[in-house]
Amino acid sequence: MSWLMPAFGFFVGYFTDWLALRMIFRPVEPRRFLGVFGWQGLFHKRRDEVAADYGNLLATEILTPRNIVEAMLTGSQSDKLFNMIDNAVQRAVDSEMCLAKPLVVATLGGKRYQELKRGAAHIHPATLSRGQPRGRGLHHGGPRHAGNGDQQDEADDDARVRGPAPPGVQTGRMEANTHRRHHR
DSSP states (O other), X not given: OTTHHHHHHHHHHHHHHHHHHHHHHOOSSOEEETTTEEXXXXXXXXXXXXXXXXXXXXXXXXXXXXXXXHHHHHSTTHHHHHHHHHHHHHHHHHHHHTTTHHHHHHHHOHHHHHHHHHXXXXXXXXXXXXXXXXXXXXXXXXXXXXXSSOHHHHHHHHHHHHOSOOTTOOOHHHHHHHHHHHTO
């Protein structure tokens, strides 16, 4: 008799699980039983509501612009993206230099010209904050609005993306500070 309770528990548990799953998913289309009682699987009855909720969840929590950009910049294929950007910028620099290139190469030297070209094209992931591009147009997840007092932050962000200035060249911040000191 010690097996009766576990066997009865197994049977009741199996039957109620089977019945619950049938009630949730069957029938797919509404049916009438005995001409009076109508029934449709609860999941299928609310499928439009469920689809809207899942779509909203995907759009607001999973496939957000921030998550997509972060995946592009820090994901397993991000090195390919950065290589594509580097190559595109280097090609653009070459095409824009066209006639001036020999003069620039003669002035700077071929090695220095190549270094500057690679530096202009290179975006290092360390310049990005939590996968968020920092620079023109984006700040804390959204576009900048004119007149919000963040010009210096934008200049700092741009300088971070560009990298250090060549020796002897002043940055915008130094010029602004020098200008303020002389005009007080």
